[in-house]
Amino acid sequence: MYTRELKNIFINLSEIEPEVLRRYMLNEVGEKAKDKLYNYLKDLSESYPQFENWFYSVVIPEVERKKGEREIIIVFSQSAHKVVLTGIAILKRRAQEKKICTFRVHEDFRNLGIGTELFEKCFEFLGTRKPIITISQNRKDMFESHIRAYNFVETQMLEGYYTQNTIEYVYNGFLVDI
Template structure:
């Protein structure tokens, strides 16, 4: 049975109002905000070794600086038939002078094919100031991004073997990854 969404809310973590976060955390009792976000993404560690170190030691400190170079956009979806908002999507972005990148992009499998991904891409483009940000996608996740790659006419610029994980291929669009 597909879960129906009543309304979606998109928030930048660096700008989220305490009341919004408090309401969300009340609905998601038992986890602190950082751990909630990490747990939503932790399966990415299978494709990206040291994902947890990157998240906690790079992403979170850079977000806390609030200098605009790193951002997390979350999607909270209000579900039909109940007064509950759930974390349905997340994007981690890097916005440096020479690099505008979607580092992580995830829509929860229960809420896919309802337009959240398309709207989240648009929010990413708005924040990054470009419709052609760099994005890399592991071979095991490439199929789920095909629709958006074609829709936004992302240009495949690199195919890297063993870049993040031995035995895995990383497809790079709209830019180049360097070591």
């Protein structure tokens, strides 16, 4: 079991130089960094059927263009001599929409403050403490404490938006592409 003795490193993927990224990624996830990041999140395709296509065709190209509209924040945690990928957030920052698109903390590292720190990094990048965030009904419980802590306001309940017979809860705004 991990304790709060972790040293957490937060990295904005678009802002780091290739050598720095390579050092962390080779240490943690190996040569195929994009694939390893995707594999960390791929179970989300159960709730979001187009997740893989979106990740590779939208997110990665937008982050690589470095225009500041899309970001991936990754969290590495170091305990003793081991460095582990413990969290990822995918963000969208546009004039009409500031959104946390994906938010994940590794299940072995939950309740250690990493999620709270990662939310703070998201708010910093997005320039708001009330970004739009959508949460599938089957993952809502794991976000409940943060929803309350940050006073997120439920603004939409969309049945079947991403997956048939599943409710997607929208907080702090409205999805513009309905």
